[in-house]
Amino acid sequence: MKKWIKKVLEYNEVKLALIFLAIVVLFSLINPDVFTVANLYALVRASATNAIYALAIMIVMCSGAFDASFAVIGSFGAYVTMYILTQNGLDPHPAIVFLISILICMALEFLNWFMVSILHLQAYIATTGTASLLKGAVLVFVSTSYIYTLPSQIGALGKTYLATAVYGSGIESQLHVSVIFIAVMYLVMHILMTYTNFGRQVYAVGADEEAAERAGINVKRIRLIVFLIAGVICGVAGILRDAVGRFSLPNPAEVVGKENISIAAVILGTGNSSKARGSALGTLLGVLLMSFISNNLILIGIPSFYVELATGVLMYIGLVGQMSNRPRRHSAKEGK
Amino acid sequence: MNKRRLSNSDPDLFRLIVVTILIFVAMTALKPDKFLSKANFSSMCYQIPEIGLYTLAMMLILVTGQTDISSVAIGNLCTITGITIMSQATKNNVTGAAAWLYILGALIVMLLIGVVCGLVNGFTVTYFKVPTMLVTMATSSIFRGIAVVATEGNALTGAPEELTYFGNHGFLGIAYAMWFFLIIFVVVAYLMNRTKFGMELRFIGSNEKASEYAGINVNKTLLKAYVYSGVIAALTGFEIIARTDAAKYDYGGSYVNQALLACVLGATNPDGGYVRMACIALGLASVQFLSSGFNLLRLGGNVKQFAWGALLVFVVCFDVLNRELRRKKAIRDVAKKHNS
Numbered sequence: 001m002k003k004w005i006k007k008v009l010e011y012n013e014v015k016l017a018l019i020f021l022a023i024v025v026l027f028s029l030i031n032p033d034v035f036t037v038a039n040l041y042a043l044v045r046a047s048a049t050n051a052i053y054a055l056a057i058m059i060v061m062c063s064g065a066f067d068a069s070f071a072v073i074g075s076f077g078a079y080v081t082m083y084i085l086t087q088n089g090l091d092p093h094p095a096i097v098f099l100i101s102i103l104i105c106m107a108l109e110f111l112n113w114f115m116v117s118i119l120h121l122q123a124y125i126a127t128t129g130t131a132s133l134l135k136g137a138v139l140v141f142v143s144t145s146y147i148y149t150l151p152s153q154i155g156a157l158g159k160t161y162l163a164t165a166v167y168g169s170g171i172e173s174q175l176h177v178s179v180i181f182i183a184v185m186y187l188v189m190h191i192l193m194t195y196t197n198f199g200r201q202v203y204a205v206g207a208d209e210e211a212a213e214r215a216g217i218n219v220k221r222i223r224l225i226v227f228l229i230a231g232v233i234c235g236v237a238g239i240l241r242d243a244v245g246r247f248s249l250p251n252p253a254e255v256v257g258k259e260n261i262s263i264a265a266v267i268l269g270t271g272n273s274s275k276a277r278g279s280a281l282g283t284l285l286g287v288l289l290m291s292f293i294s295n296n297l298i299l300i301g302i303p304s305f306y307v308e309l310a311t312g313v314l315m316y317i318g319l320v321g322q323m324s325n326r327p328r329r330h331s332a333k334e335g336k
Numbered sequence: 337m338n339k340r341r342l343s344n345s346d347p348d349l350f351r352l353i354v355v356t357i358l359i360f361v362a363m364t365a366l367k368p369d370k371f372l373s374k375a376n377f378s379s380m381c382y383q384i385p386e387i388g389l390y391t392l393a394m395m396l397i398l399v400t401g402q403t404d405i406s407s408v409a410i411g412n413l414c415t416i417t418g419i420t421i422m423s424q425a426t427k428n429n430v431t432g433a434a435a436w437l438y439i440l441g442a443l444i445v446m447l448l449i450g451v452v453c454g455l456v457n458g459f460t461v462t463y464f465k466v467p468t469m470l471v472t473m474a475t476s477s478i479f480r481g482i483a484v485v486a487t488e489g490n491a492l493t494g495a496p497e498e499l500t501y502f503g504n505h506g507f508l509g510i511a512y513a514m515w516f517f518l519i520i521f522v523v524v525a526y527l528m529n530r531t532k533f534g535m536e537l538r539f540i541g542s543n544e545k546a547s548e549y550a551g552i553n554v555n556k557t558l559l560k561a562y563v564y565s566g567v568i569a570a571l572t573g574f575e576i577i578a579r580t581d582a583a584k585y586d587y588g589g590s591y592v593n594q595a596l597l598a599c600v601l602g603a604t605n606p607d608g609g610y611v612r613m614a615c616i617a618l619g620l621a622s623v624q625f626l627s628s629g630f631n632l633l634r635l636g637g638n639v640k641q642f643a644w645g646a647l648l649v650f651v652v653c654f655d656v657l658n659r660e661l662r663r664k665k666a667i668r669d670v671a672k673k674h675n676s
Contacts, residue, residue, distance in 0.1 A: 066469070115649070119656045122606040124403050124469045125596060129648035132593050136642025144638075260477055267470065305489055309481025315474035319466045 401608025
């Protein structure tokens with residue numbers, strides 16, 4: 001029995017889930033309103049966008065690369081899509097809206113792949129360049145104005161709720177339809193990363209590029225697919241943010257510049273680029289933990305400007321925690 | 337004749353001189369009366385030190401093949417602490433030598449914070465073997481978070497006039513801030529080119545494992561580099577207090593990208609191991625000429641943001657292709673020699 005517990009505890013996901021539970025209990029003791037269905041619905045709504053963006057950066061980091069531009073690409077794709085549609089007075093089926101955004105994002109991620117995998121540039125530096133370029137380009141070449149009237153069916157999507165719950169104070173909170181998007185995308189990613197040959201190859205490339213190449217894996221092709229998948233995810237996340245937020249703007253402040261929340265979630269879920277262990281489940285727990293803390297600090301009476309500090313500390317703990325139980329390199333000892 | 341020799345013997349420097357002159361000429365042609373004016377040059381003298389110091393802080397880590405994005409966060413944490421201490425002097429109406437004691441005390445505390453922040457970064461990178469970019473992303477969130485919590489998001493002011501005088505006046509027609517930067521630049525150049533530390537840092541950047549087998553204490557050298565980087569960030573904070581008499585947690589967020597651009601434009605190899613101080617100086621000048629030129633042309637922050645990104649992408653792509661061509665040429669030359 002004891003052995004069994006020990007084995008379960010070795011899984012990072014289990015540890016993370018326990019930490020999450022502990023924090024939920026702690027917060028609930030301070031303010032009982034935290035532990036309510038209504039608050040859970042609010043959490044889903046607040047974390048929807050970050051949860052999906054985290055998947056994009058997760059798969060890129062699993063393949064041993066990095067992308068500093070994922071949030072900008074998603075916002076760019078969504079805003080340009082909305083701009084084109086509203087300027088031409090089009091109101092297509094939501095699937096087509098998503099498709100346009102996805103295609104734009106895939107094209108941009110292709111550019112990132114080209115720089116990272118073909119030119120062998122430092123992933124962080126190259127994608128920082130892309131991010132800065134796109135952030136400026138959308139304002140200079142497209143538009144700076146907010147788009148308040150979205151295509152009607154996307155607008156309707158933003159107002160679709162699955163359920164309603166009531167806080168103790170009588171205020172209503174609704175379960176947004178984006179929870180279905182999150183569930184489906186995480187399920188698909190989980191299956192893709194865990195049960196398919198492709199998923200195994202992504203982990204292999206991330207663990208050791210050279211070894212993967214010699215084992216017969218086409219590293220460039222795997223990375224290309226990884227970046228394109230990231231593009232698809234960014235495209236969906238961008239449109240979904242607009243739907244949830246009910247308006248579209250060039251560089252939404254809760255996404256662009258807040259990339260570290262998604263990255264921290266991935267790191268907490270052990271999607272670390274130098275170790276290449278990461279999972280959809282771990283990332284989901286990471287996102288929930290990050291969103292729960294930033295969403296509920298105010299409910300237990302801590303001012304919201306502690307969020308940045310909490311993000312940093314959690315990210316640091318995540319980094320150090322998973323690196324410290326890794327076997328030390330021999331060469332490091334010989335150096336002393 | 338002279339030019340041709342330079343282009344062969346030192347292609348990086350030659351290329352940068354050409355780029356800098358081109359930008360200078362282009363900006364002069366677009367706004368001749370304003371760009372060449374004395375006011376423009378003196379305002380550039382006040383802007384270069386900040387971005388220049390952050391560039392030096394970034395360069396020290398970039399030469400090891402890693403990217404440190406926490407310098408600006410360290411700098412802001414230092415300005416906030418520094419100004420909190422210095423404003424005591426203003427509050428108590430202390431002037432003259434006594435005010436300088438406050439300033440000196442603030443400077444020492446700021447340098448200590450720089451050292452501690454550098455140690456945190458360096459220790460995490462060397463001991464836990466985590467990629468620098470991720471570490472500094474986390475630590476800059478922490479440093480910025482501390483700054484936000486300490487100030488509740490407000491801007492602080494109240495540095496003594498003794499200090500702000502130096503931030504806004506010049507000596508021999510050049511701003512004191514510029515002299516400050518030049519001194520630090522020369523010290524860093526000496527450190528990189530003439531000391532064992534600088535050589536070791538380059539070796540580590542080009543091949544960490546080989547450096548270790550060559551008997552270099554890699555961890556110690558890296559730790560030193562992070563501490564120096566933190567100290568430079570703290571000195572930047574000091575310069576910012578002197579010039580602006582203000583401290584805010586999110587001051588100068590765009591400096592990270594500009595510093596990265598100046599480093600890469602200045603022929604620093606992002607994969608590590610190669611840095612030329614003269615090229616860094618020219619890279620900085622190019623970035624500043626562009627920035628000032630954009631301001632004079634009344635192109636706003638959005639255009640600049642776009643330009644920095646586009647330039648960064650262009651420069652790193654160009655460098656890689658250039659290096660590849662050079663490598664192929666070298667192989668061809670060797671083959672030719674071998675055959676003849």
